[in-house]
Amino acid sequence: MQEKHIISKIKESYPFVDIIFGTHTLHKFPEDLYKVLQEKRKLEDILDIDGEIHEGLPIKRDSKIKASVTIMNGCNNFCTYCIVPYVRGRERSRKPEDILKEIRELAKDGYKEITLLGQNVNSYLKVEQAKRNNSNEYKEINSFATLLTAINKIDGIERIRFVSPHPKDFTDDVIDAIAKCDKVCKLIHLPLQSGNTKVLKEMNRKYTKEQYLNLVQKMKERIPNLTLSTDIIVGFPGETDKEFEDTLDVVKKVKFEQVYMFIYSRRIGTPGDKMENQIPDEVKHKRFDKLKALVESQIEENNKKYINTIQDVLVEGTSKNNSNLLSGRTDSNKVVVFEGTNNLIGKMVKLKIVSEHMWYLKGKLEN
Numbered sequence: 188m189q190e191k192h193i194i195s196k197i198k199e200s201y202p203f204v205d206i207i208f209g210t211h212t213l214h215k216f217p218e219d220l221y222k223v224l225q226e227k228r229k230l231e232d233i234l235d236i237d238g239e240i241h242e243g244l245p246i247k248r249d250s251k252i253k254a255s256v257t258i259m260n261g262c263n264n265f266c267t268y269c270i271v272p273y274v275r276g277r278e279r280s281r282k283p284e285d286i287l288k289e290i291r292e293l294a295k296d297g298y299k300e301i302t303l304l305g306q307n308v309n310s311y312l313k314v315e316q317a318k319r320n321n322s323n324e325y326k327e328i329n330s331f332a333t334l335l336t337a338i339n340k341i342d343g344i345e346r347i348r349f350v351s352p353h354p355k356d357f358t359d360d361v362i363d364a365i366a367k368c369d370k371v372c373k374l375i376h377l378p379l380q381s382g383n384t385k386v387l388k389e390m391n392r393k394y395t396k397e398q399y400l401n402l403v404q405k406m407k408e409r410i411p412n413l414t415l416s417t418d419i420i421v422g423f424p425g426e427t428d429k430e431f432e433d434t435l436d437v438v439k440k441v442k443f444e445q446v447y448m449f450i451y452s453r454r455i456g457t458p459g460d461k462m463e464n465q466i467p468d469e470v471k472h473k474r475f476d477k478l479k480a481l482v483e484s485q486i487e488e489n490n491k492k493y494i495n496t497i498q499d500v501l502v503e504g505t506s507k508n509n510s511n512l513l514s515g516r517t518d519s520n521k522v523v524v525f526e527g528t529n530n531l532i533g534k535m536v537k538l539k540i541v542s543e544h545m546w547y548l549k550g551k552l553e554n
């Protein structure tokens with residue numbers, strides 16, 4: 188709703204809609220609803236400026252085991268394909284004490300796994316620190332690395348994940364914190380987007396192919412049992428077949444555990460939408476299929492490495508495809524199904540992996 192053309196579309200196509208509100212006025216929803224009911228009129232409540240962070244809004248969570256916790260809103264990066272900075276505003280971080288309070292309460296309620304959310308998590312508190320001229324306001328927790336370390340100490344929480352970091356902000360202190368904190372999962376999501384330096388420049392990603400590969404190398408050296416997942420966009424404006432080969436080259440070199448693949452699609456209001464050299468759909472699809480084939484062949488090969496290993500698995504519930512089996516995830520976020528009793532749901536168990544399939548593994552409880 189922060190995009191003007193979307194508001195027009197809603198008004199045109201769904202004239203019965205009573206309230207339109209944006210991301211910066213979410214906290215005012217009860218008040219807006221009351222007004223609409225009392226005054227029997229339509230209401231539009233959109234703010235263009237960056238919203239403050241409002242603490243204490245109720246959150247409905249589906250799982251009783253895993254919870255997501257927002258640590259920051261907005262983004263300052265302006266990647267040329269992305270609408271987020273325009274609709275979510277500038278980067279602003281929640282206070283460490285508010286985040287820790289929320290996670291302590293989640294731990295008390297029995298949650299075992301926390302995923303920290305933000306558009307650029309590893310620049311947590313950077314903006315606030317700069318505004319305060321590096322004053323001592325944030326003493327103990329003054330960065331993403333120190334936040335991870337503090338959350339790692341919370342009793343009851345067994346796993347910490349985070350999405351998404353930006354490769355350009357992946358500093359050594361964050362790498363060291365991941366290596367040292369036993370609860371921080373060693374599967375790191377490191378968005379690549381493209382493996383070609385020229386395309387990365389056009390995307391305004393602020394790293395080169397070589398810098399990305401060097402970062403991966405450094406992380407592999409310093410973080411034992413590291414696995415990586417990534418996001419890739421295929422067919423960004425101007426991408427040639429040869430430049431796309433660089434993306435395949437990085438995928439071959441890094442051997443990601445998981446790749447989230449996207450065909451580039453134009454977003455009104457972004458610089459990418461205005462670029463003239465858009466790639467025809469059939470070319471984008473051809474490249475996508477090539478990438479998908481490579482990724483799937485790597486997953487198949489990678490899955491074999493799990494056979495006969497013992498994995499710590501957080502049991503999430505019964506399997507969606509077979510209610511006689513339980514399902515959980517490894518540290519590397521692989522789905523594992525196994526025979527077990529319902530009292531194991533929500534617990535961490537040790538499983539021996541006995542077979543592999545494209546999208547899941549089968550395990551057996553270790554006594």
Ligand code: SF4
Pocket residue numbers: 262263264265266269270271272306307353
């Ligand atoms: S892709 Fe991520 S880092 Fe880039 S502008 Fe969008 S939210 Fe920000």
